[in-house]
Amino acid sequence: MKQLVRVFLTIILVSVVLLYITDRLNRSQGLSGGNTLTVYNWGDYIAPDIIDQFEKETGIKVIYETFDSNEAMMTKIEQGGTTYDVAVPSEYMIDKMIKEDLLIPLDHSKLPNLKNIDERFMDLPFDPDNIYSIPYFWGTVGIVYNPKMLDGMEITSWNDLWDRKLKNEILLIDGAREVIGMGLNSLHYSLNDTNLKHLQEAKAKLDTLTPNIKAIVGDENKLLLANQEAAIGITWSGDASEIMSENEDLDYVVPSEGSNLWFDNMVIPKTVKNIDGAHAFINFMLDAKVSAKNTEYVSYSTPNKAALEYMPKEMVNDERFYPSLALTDKLEVYENLGKRNLATYNELFLEFKMHRK
């Protein structure tokens, strides 16, 4: 009994000391009270020194919180309870959030740097006239592959993946729209197709790909591909550039049948407390130099045309990550298909996953 009491007291003592230290640290960071701005973003999706710079220039302290999926983020914003001032959802989620009335219209007069954004990334179907959102990063969905592991074989299209030689070499991404979309694209249907017949056709075609599929994975695909666990991976261009910086043998291609064009946009959710600060932050991120610096750190493709001048030539001229207008015109942005259709996609995907070799 004595021992129980002793351990009990020790733990309380240690906790109090730790709490005290945390409190001091928080104070030294200026995080308690005062002029703060809460940014809700993906983990490691901003250059840390840019936050410092913003804090110095404006005197606003940034609280940086992170999420790991659009849906989880939306749930948190929907429930309230925290004051998120700026968030960075993906495009299909923005459409959903607008419909659910979770976003606040932006005051474009407070965003003079908006002129820096490339015209072709403005006024897109998920947010006409950019009333609610400003592009942060963008990219494509495509195929990362290792020519060395494939005896120099070249891959240019989705249909190339059905080659018998590629047995057990493909890592798919764990996303219903990406995978079913790949089936749809390979049949030259639209990525936003909701015709059940087409969807089932796509699923049936995907079933025949099963012998070539090694696994259906999530974010760990970066680790697996760079480590040559498989020769081919279906993934987002942002991840692709990440993987390629780790293993130079790899190449990335946007399939010729077409593919998905995605965006992560900055928005102001309805949980906002510091509206001026939020606009200041968005405008700051749109600054050409800041954006260039951020892009170099994150290494995704920036929609900021003015920033390209400040970036290394080889980065900007890389057609794989800054594709020409001709190519981006062929790509499709995901539309919000509604819960019903999304459920159909997911059911088919689930059935596909359970389809055994």
Add this chain to the structure above:
Amino acid sequence: MGNKAKFNLYSIPYFLWIVFFVIAPILLVLYYSLFDIDGNFSLVNYKNFFTPVYLMMTLNSFWYAFLITFFSLLFAYPTAYLLTKTKHKQLWLLLIIVPSWINLLLKAYAFLGIFGTYGAANKFLETIGIGSKQILFTDFSFIFVSVYIFIPFMILPIFNALNKLNPTFMDAANDLGASTWTTFRRVIFPLTLDGVKSGCQVVFIPALSLFMLTRLISGNRVITLGTAIEQHFLVIQDWGMGSTIAVFLIIFMFLIMALTGARKRGV
């Protein structure tokens, strides 16, 4: 009996916990399970559960949870038994738990590296002449890593049960001429049954709803009810169907508890 009232007074925190963190969430989940994907009141989710896809998943969940529990027990029992025989047994026991404090995702990443085509496991297989094999994304790796995660939960209660065993019991049995196996089967094992039961519960029940490892280690080759719930909540945002599956999980759990608890045990 005055004694009983006393216990009730003490028990208030526990009752509060049950009401706020067990009953309330159950009611919430039940409530959500009654709405279809468009937010209309209906029982369609319950009907959907009885389609081949979900029944298959249920079977899968039970089968893998069983395998995980079985292998955990298989390795945990001798480990716990041998630990009680070591000199600094409490220290060794603590050191069994310590690895479970390292973040699960990181450990899973480490296993991806170890079990990979060019990983340490395959290097070892090559040196002993078996040759490189695909280990990742197989049932083996999935069960291996799951057992790895759950085994401390199995070892602890078994260790505690074995540790207090009176050595005189065993000596008595030995003196009576019982073989080691008989001693184990007739004396040791029955006396540690409560520990084993507790261990099996804390492994089997969470193993039913495993989801992250199914993607990380098995590359989505193993699909369980946990995976489906995750999908419904976080991908389709169809909380109705997700909640319905959770209701079934809770029902299964109640059945398991009723079955494992029914046997009357003499003290």
Add this chain to the structure above:
Amino acid sequence: MKKKLSPVSSLFLVLIFFILYAPIFFLIFYSFNSGGTMFNFESFTLDWYRELFGDTRLLIIVLNTLVIALLSALISTIIGVIGALYIHSVKKRQTKSTFLSLNSVLIVSPDVIIGASFLILFTMAGIKLGFYSVLLAHIAFSVPIVVLMVLPKLMEMSPTYIDAARDLGASSIGVLTKVILPYITPGIFAGFFMALTYSLDDFAVTFFVTGNGFSTLSVEIYSLARRGVSLNINALSSLLFLFTVILVVGYYFITKRSTKSGGMGVRK
């Protein structure tokens, strides 16, 4: 009775420990990799450790994680022991089984569901999301594991003990503190350590109920997954691991010296 372990038994234990620690050594090994990834060891570097010490945000997160883990494990242990005592005291088998089942609901429910329903409950109750909501949630999901760890110890305790104590004139409190609690101490410690494990490992529940700048290590690590977990997280985990091992071993030998009984309070 203290016989030496046979070679086969020793080998078995060594193997078990080797497997348990293999992934951790893997992580530690690559925390020294200048290559920046968890494969292809390029050359030795301490850069990841250096990077760590400049990162106050991460330090705060680590401290948050530890405080939450310790406090939630402590409080859930107390509640869990109370719960176990209560369930044990219930005589009717059916009631007992019902309580046991209710107790395990949170273990069988996937984290997403627990997280989402707690989030709804907390916002309904008007609890501000942050330290307290996370602490409450962690206490809540750790209670059942404590109950399940303590119960077998209670069940194996012979009721004659208690009767004897009572016959000798001990009060209820006396029986509890002098007889029952000492007997179930190993179970209590087991529950505490498992609660600690639950708390440190949890990601999904914490994610949903946290807010206002409060974050734990798990949430941080999972949100890094999309961009790839950097090796300074490896470095951090290595340090935490080393620290824990030193603490555990140190604590064990200190208590060993000061009391005759074992480090985890097992009565001999």
